[in-house]
Amino acid sequence: VILTIIFIATVVSVFQIFLSQIKRRSRKLALLKSIGATNxxxxxxxxxxxxYLLIGCLPGGALLGVGISYLVLQIIKLTKGSAIIFxxxxxMAGYGLLAGVAAVMAGMIIPAFYAxxxxxxxxxxxxxxxxxxxxKKLLQGKKGDVQxxxxxxxSVTLRHISLNRGKFLLNLAISAxxxxxxxxxxxxxxxxxxxxxKTVAIPNRPDYTMEIPYGLDGIYTIYYSNAIKxxxxxxxxxxxxxxxxxxxxxxxxxxxxxxxxxxQLIPESLAEEHFAPAFKDGKARGKLxxxxxxxxxxxxxxxxxxxxxxxGKAIMNSVTEGKxxxxxxxxxxxxxxxxxxxxxxxxxxxxxSYSDVSKLSNISKYSRMKWLLEKEAGYKLSLSKRFRxxxxxxxxxxxxxxxxxxxDEEIQVGDSIITxxxxxxxxxxxxxxxxxxxxxxxFTDTTESYAVIGSxxxxxxxxxxxxxGYIGNDYGFFQMLTLFDTKFGNTxxxxxxxxxxxxxxxxxxxxxxxNTLNAKLYNYRESNKLLYTGxxxxxxxxxxxxxxxxxxxxxxLYNILTSTARQEKYRTGILQSIGVTGRQLVAQQMAxxxxxxxxxxxxxxxxxxLVMFLTPxxxxxxxxxxxxxxxxxxxxxxxxxxWLIHFLVCLLFTAATVFVYFISSRRVIKQSPVENMRV
Numbered sequence: 153v154i155l156t157i158i159f160i161a162t163v164v165s166v167f168q169i170f171l172s173q174i175k176r177r178s179r180k181l182a183l184l185k186s187i188g189a190t191n192x193x194x195x196x197x198x199x200x201x202x203x204y205l206l207i208g209c210l211p212g213g214a215l216l217g218v219g220i221s222y223l224v225l226q227i228i229k230l231t232k233g234s235a236i237i238f239x240x241x242x243x244m245a246g247y248g249l250l251a252g253v254a255a256v257m258a259g260m261i262i263p264a265f266y267a268x269x270x271x272x273x274x275x276x277x278x279x280x281x282x283x284x285x286x287x288k289k290l291l292q293g294k295k296g297d298v299q300x301x302x303x304x305x306x307s308v309t310l311r312h313i314s315l316n317r318g319k320f321l322l323n324l325a326i327s328a329x330x331x332x333x334x335x336x337x338x339x340x341x342x343x344x345x346x347x348x349x350k351t352v353a354i355p356n357r358p359d360y361t362m363e364i365p366y367g368l369d370g371i372y373t374i375y376y377s378n379a380i381k382x383x384x385x386x387x388x389x390x391x392x393x394x395x396x397x398x399x400x401x402x403x404x405x406x407x408x409x410x411x412x413x414x415x416q417l418i419p420e421s422l423a424e425e426h427f428a429p430a431f432k433d434g435k436a437r438g439k440l441x442x443x444x445x446x447x448x449x450x451x452x453x454x455x456x457x458x459x460x461x462x463x464g465k466a467i468m469n470s471v472t473e474g475k476x477x478x479x480x481x482x483x484x485x486x487x488x489x490x491x492x493x494x495x496x497x498x499x500x501x502x503x504x505s506y507s508d509v510s511k512l513s514n515i516s517k518y519s520r521m522k523w524l525l526e527k528e529a530g531y532k533l534s535l536s537k538r539f540r541x542x543x544x545x546x547x548x549x550x551x552x553x554x555x556x557x558x559x560d561e562e563i564q565v566g567d568s569i570i571t572x573x574x575x576x577x578x579x580x581x582x583x584x585x586x587x588x589x590x591x592x593x594x595f596t597d598t599t600e601s602y603a604v605i606g607s608x609x610x611x612x613x614x615x616x617x618x619x620x621g622y623i624g625n626d627y628g629f630f631q632m633l634t635l636f637d638t639k640f641g642n643t644x645x646x647x648x649x650x651x652x653x654x655x656x657x658x659x660x661x662x663x664x665x666x667n668t669l670n671a672k673l674y675n676y677r678e679s680n681k682l683l684y685t686g687x688x689x690x691x692x693x694x695x696x697x698x699x700x701x702x703x704x705x706x707x708x709l710y711n712i713l714t715s716t717a718r719q720e721k722y723r724t725g726i727l728q729s730i731g732v733t734g735r736q737l738v739a740q741q742m743a744x745x746x747x748x749x750x751x752x753x754x755x756x757x758x759x760x761x762l763v764m765f766l767t768p769x770x771x772x773x774x775x776x777x778x779x780x781x782x783x784x785x786x787x788x789x790x791x792x793x794x795w796l797i798h799f800l801v802c803l804l805f806t807a808a809t810v811f812v813y814f815i816s817s818r819r820v821i822k823q824s825p826v827e828n829m830r831v
Contacts, residue, residue, distance in 0.1 A: 159251060162252070162255040162256070162259065162704060163255045164259070164708055165704050166256050166259025166260060167258075167259040168711045168712060168715075169259075170198075170259065170260050171263040171266065171715075172711050172714065173263075174198070174266060174267045175715065175718075176718070181194060181267055191268035191269075194264075194267055194268050195264045195265060195267070195268050198260070198263070198264040198267055199260065202256070202257070202264070206256055206257075210249070210253070213252070214245075214249060217248075218240065218245075221238075224693070225238050305727075305732055305740075308727075322712065323709060323712060324748055324752060326705060326708055326709045326712065327748050327749060327751075327752040327809055328752040328755040328759075330705035330706055330709070330805065331752050331753055331801075331802070332755070332756040332759045332760070333701050334698060334702045335756050335798065335801060336698070336760060336763065337694055337698025338695075338797055338798055338801055339763070340694050341690075341691035341695055342790075342792075342794065343769060344688075344690040344691045345684075345792075346687075347687065348680075348683040348684050348687045349792050351680075352676075352683060352684070353792055354536070354596070354791075355594075355596035355597050356590060356593045356596065357597070357680065358593055358646040358647055358648050358676060359647055359648055359649045359675075359677035360649075360662055360673060360674065360675055360676065360677060361594075361645070361647070361673075361674040361676070362644070362647065362662070362665075362666055362671050362672070363642055363644055363671055363672040363673075363674070364642060364644075364645070364669050364670075364671040365633055365640070365671065365672075366620050366629075366633060366640040366641065366642070367393045367456075367611075367619060367620060367640055367641035367642065368393070368619075368620055368621070368643045369619045369620065370458060371621070373393075373458075373643060374391075376645065377389040377391050377645060379665070380645065380647060380665060383662070383665070384652075384653065384654065384657065384658070384661075385650060385658045386647060386653070386658070387648050388648040389645055389646070389648075390461070390645070390646045391643065391645045392455055392456060392457045392458075392461075392464075392644055393608070393611055393615075393618060393641050393642065393643050394453060394454070394455055394456075394641060394642045394643075394644050395454040395455075395611065395614060395618065395638060395642070396451075396637070396642075397451045397559065397560065397638045398557055398559050398604055398614060399428060399446050399449035399450075399556075399558045399559065400450050400452045400555060400557055401444075401445040401446070401449040401450075401555065401558075402548070402549055404548050406432050406448075407548070410494055410521075410525065410531070410533075410546065410601060411602075412432075413525060413531070414426075414521050414524060414525055415427065415431070415435065416503040416505070417503055417504075417506050417524050417525070417528050417529065418506070418520075418524065419505045419507075419512065420435055420436075420437070420505065421513075422509065422513060422520075423436035423437070424437045424438050425517060426451050426517075426520075427449075427450055427451060428446060428447050428448060428449045428450070428451065429447055430444075430447035430448045431447075431448050431449065439571070441571060441573055443558075443575060445556040445575045446575060449556075449558070450602065452602045453600060453603050453604070454603070454604045454605075454606060454614060454615075455603065455604070455605045455611075456606055456607065456618075457607065458608055459478060459481060459482055459607060466589075466590065467488065467605060468488075469589065470587045470588060470589065470592065471488065471582040471583070471584060472540075472583060472584055472585045472586060473545075473550070473582060473584075473585065474552060474580070474581055474582035474583055475551075475581075475582065476488065476581040480579070480581065481581055481606075482607050483607070483609060484578070484609040484610035484613055485579060486578065486579045486580070486581030486582075487555075487557075487580060487581060487604055487606045487610060488581065488582050488583070488584060488604075488606070489555075489580050489582075489603075489604060490584050490600060490601070490603035490604075490605060491546045491548075491584070491585055491601060492535045492546075492586070492599050492600075492601055493533075493539055493540065493543035493544060493545055493546070493585050494532060494546060495531070495532045495539070495542070495543040495544060496530055496531050497530040497531075497532070503529060506524060506528060512524065516598070518594070518598040518600055519597070519599065521533075521600070521601055522598065522599045522600075533599045533601065534586070534599060535584070535585070535587055535595055535596050536586060536591070536596070537587060537588055537788075538785065538789070539586070541781075541784070546585065546601075549580060549602075550583070551580055551581065551582055552579070554578065554579050554580070555577070555578060556575045556576065556578075557575070557576055557578055557604060557614065558573040558574060558575040558614070559573070559614040559638060560573060560637070560638055561573070561574070561616060561617075561639065562636045562637070562638065562639040564635075569635065569636070576613060576614075578606075578610070584605075615638065615640070615641040617636075617640050618639070618640050618641030618642075623669070623670075647662070655678075659675065662675075702805075706808055706809075706812060709809075710812045710815070710816055713812060713816035713817065714816045714817075716816075717819075717820045718820065720820075721829075722828065722829055724817075724820055724821065724828050725823075725825045725826070725828030725829035725830075726825075726829065728824070728828065729825040729829070734822070737817070737821045738817075741813045741814055741821075742814050745809045745811075745812065745814065746806070746809075749809040752805075752809070753802055753805070753806070764786060765786060769786075
């Protein structure tokens with residue numbers, strides 16, 4: 153699309169330049185005709201002039217185009233993404249040259265034929281059609297009452313605009329097209345980052361995740377985090393502990409619509425991973441413990457955080473319901489419950505167990521509920537603030553109520569492991585249904601429902617063996633870990649790098665560090681970089697094409713304004729002769745430019761908004777949205793839109809338009825009244 157716009161803009165630009173030159177040479181063309189030159193000779197003369205110019209400029213233009221392309225690729229390489237090789241496709245380059253030649257020839261041909269109509273006397277331009285009859289009738293109607301009125305420079309200017317509105321509308325149209333192209337380019341560049349924003353930027357995905365198969369105490373978590381930060385290129389490390397199979401019991405839990413539908417969908421062979429044996433009708437397998445709060449519980453994940461750490465502060469600042477007592481939270485008397493907002497599109501009717509057990513078992517336990525409910529029951533689960541007013545809030549458990557939690561202590565007696573639970577009644581101090589500020593990984597990725605977030609103290613109460621120090625190469629300890637499912641918990645370290653990091657060196661150091669802790673290392677950095685580099689490549693190309701098109705359009709506007717200024721030299725001379733100063737004329741032109749740019753900005757924003765709603769970007773994600781909800785959702789998709797760049801583009805366009813209006817008339821204004829009125 154942008155290439156088509158560039159082709160059309162080139163045609164119009166060449167057309168305007170040649171037409172302006174022909175008008176300036178009208179006397180010479182009339183002189184040639186007076187000595188016998190025919191129309192065919194005039195057209196041929198101008199055509200050959202254009203061909204000579206084209207032949208002379210073609211090599212330089214081709215080299216300049218190749219050089220700019222090479223420069224853009226070098227800029228892309230600086231992002232240190234995938235290797236980019238400069239390759240010139242001669243066939244496509246030939247097509248490009250032919251398109252350029254065709255655009256230039258198309259722009260020259262009409263002015264050449266126009267020049268053939270140069271009269272021997274008079275002017276080439278027709279005077280504007282003023283409505284003389286209307287003014288005559290107006291004067292006749294006021295006969296006898298006509299009084300002289302004082303005319304200011306502003307009133308004269310406004311009347312001149314009304315009588316020549318066609319020219320001003322043309323200038324406005326060109327300006328509106330120019331800024332529309334510029335803002336559309338910014339918007340399309342933003343769309344280029346859609347996959348990157350969705351996968352990396354919005355969920356705040358780290359470059360690496362290190363999963364240590366046992367829980368570390370607070371001192372060693374900080375120690376290992378600081379050790380990782382010393383690796384060149386590492387910018388930040390966020391650590392916490394995670395425990396599996398925490399039994400969460402609440403009297404109304406079985407009546408929760410989300411949990412009830414998930415319970416019906418989960419196959420029996422996988423139900424025990426999410427529910428205790430006596431939950432509802434006993435679908436889950438396993439032995440009863442003998443405690444109601446344990447046997448009727450739902451199994452969830454627990455996250456132990458340090459409230460004073462960076463991730464701890466971020467989580468506590470993300471509370472959307474309730475008021476958390478920080479001291480009570482630290483001492484394990486309060487917890488935070490993660491309950492994402494949801495929306496059920498339709499009534500799926502009677503639900504049954506999902507048949508493809510092997511496929512479901514390959515899906516991570518942490519995101520299994522979200523995947524199954526969205527696929528089979530028409531649900532949408534989200535922790536995004538984008539849907540905070542559009543989705544429903546889960547009211548099953550409210551802030552201030554108490555839940556009972558417990559975890560299997562897995563006590564080893566000889567060669568046997570005995571199940572042991574110690575239930576604790578804990579107050580739900582706060583609830584997070586969406587992240588109001590920055591999203592926190594991995595919650596925005598898995599969207600777990602009923603995840604429990606507690607302090608390090610509460611985590612130690614649940615997972616008493618998940619408080620280890622330095623283990624080293626104690627293979628006996630690692631062998632023992634395989635005998636227990638939940639007792640030792642896990643330590644998770646999310647690692648973020650900066651742009652200065654050397655990929656190979658950082659990867660090597662990370663692997664070495666993970667091996668010393670017998671930890672799993674998840675490398676997201678390569679995929680993050682590929683998504684970012686691909687988006688940046690597209691954005692640079694689109695931005696360059698949009699910039700080139702805008703420059704051509706501004707150049708067209710400059711030529712039109714310059715031609716108009718020359719055509720109105722006589723009027724300018726009259727204004728100068730009756731006392732209008734050069735400063736007033738300059739201020740007038742700059743005011744024209746400012747008003748033109750402001751109106752163009754309004755038009756361009758209307759066009760961009762229409763593009764937003766009429767393209768796939770504006771496609772509603774929910775068929776049940778009201779008009780207001782739909783409009784709000786579309787604008788919330790712009791949460792990462794580069795508003796600063798948008799504002800700077802608007803400011804640059806306004807400054808460029810005012811400058812073009814100023815510079816195009818400067819030469820005429822500098823001349824004396826006699827020079828301007830001289831025919």
